[in-house]
Amino acid sequence: MNFFKRIARLIRMVRRAGGWRGVVRLVQDGPKYVTLFRRLLADARVPMLAKAALVAGVVFAFSPLNLPGFIPVIGALDDIGILLFVGNFFLKQTPPDVLAEHRRAVGMHDWSEA
Secondary structure: OOHHHHHHHHHHHHHHOOHHHHHHHHHHOHHHHHHHHHHHHHOOOOOHHHHHHHHHHHHHHHOOOOOOOOOOOHHHOOHHHHHHHHHHHHHHHOOHHHHHHHHHHOOOOOHHHO
């Protein structure tokens, strides 16, 4: 991927995150998200499939294995995309009351309160 395509991709990612303020907020809340995911992984009320998907995605993202670009869709995803996908899947599979409980415990506002 050439330099300009990477810049365009970065700009699209920033826009999806809510602009630069959204990116700053995500970076600031990064440690809280790590704590949230760790707490949810330890909670028995979270489905095992969601936990397995998150762990597999994290292991894959940090492994030296990379999918070739010629594989449709999956080959185009980079490690960050995979982490975002499995993280989103994990949160959506978590029961809302359990997620709200753990978000409050780590000092994050509940989405339903926003």
